[in-house]
Amino acid sequence: MKKLRSFLYLDNYKMYSISFQLFEGLTEYIVKSTGESKIEGETQKGPIGSGRILADIIEKDTNQTEKKFLHDFSYNLFEDTLIEFKKVLEINSTNIEEILPKIKDYSFIKVSGNIIFNDLKIVEETIKNFNKIGEALGYVTQKSALDNEISKLKDTIKNITDRNQKAKALDFLKSKTDFKKILKEQGLNMDDEFLKNLAYLLNYGYNQQFEIQVPLKSDKDNHYLFSAQLKRENLKDDEYSIIKKYSRETEKDFKLFGILTQRLTAESKDEIFKELRCQGNIESPILKEYIMNIVSLLTNLEKSFTGKLNYEYVIDPIALYLEI
16 A cells, blocks of 8 residues: 655645656646636646646646645655656665765655754744743742742741851851752853853854754664755644654654755865865955955854764755655
């Protein structure tokens, strides 16, 4: 029985753009939307039936009567055809050692594995509000017990007659009433300026991206990472619901399908651009050369906290789904 797909993400625009090229024009119809569709011509150059099916889907989409499941059905045809044409490299933990050397020969990649969801928007907001969250958490979980402890200490202090012992007990009581100090000791409160600057760096480096990672460990214990940046508008559900349903580190194996965009190590890439980069007039560079130098410096800066890892492969995602 053919497996079904439950989509979490689908980039319709990218899928249809490639489909038009894949099916050499794709449709039996040239569709115009002016309230009513007009048939301008008929040709069928792709696999039998593919043109009419996808034309009908696009026609309904153009007239704003489409339903999301039509895109899903269209994707099934899209991926199955690419696989049939042997344009897709399918990777999982069991075959990665054998198949990875072929990755440079393929544009389309289908990776299977457990997913890690990195919602940098939530991470940034959490850092910005870390102290408020910590205070609320501490108050809910510890304040009642702390108040009881303080009450007992006060009763004990009343019965202390020695002046020095009483002074020490009062100092101890004062430390117990400093709730912010207790939160800091437990890691629930941090320096405000540190949090502010950390949030700024995260926003600058990641710009609230919604990233997914597929970590794979081969039979030889080698580690690989496949990552993709998802556009939130292409998610089938909101990110909060997705994380709640599947967890930030999923138990289920997902399928990530897309276009491979980065695979080289930092050293290999540096070697390429070291040869290509023009030095220009170092003593008196013109404005364009200044800008080129700034871009080079910016590239090095980004590498320090957002750069690709040497064992990482970056994918431009088209679809993310479960096979059921």
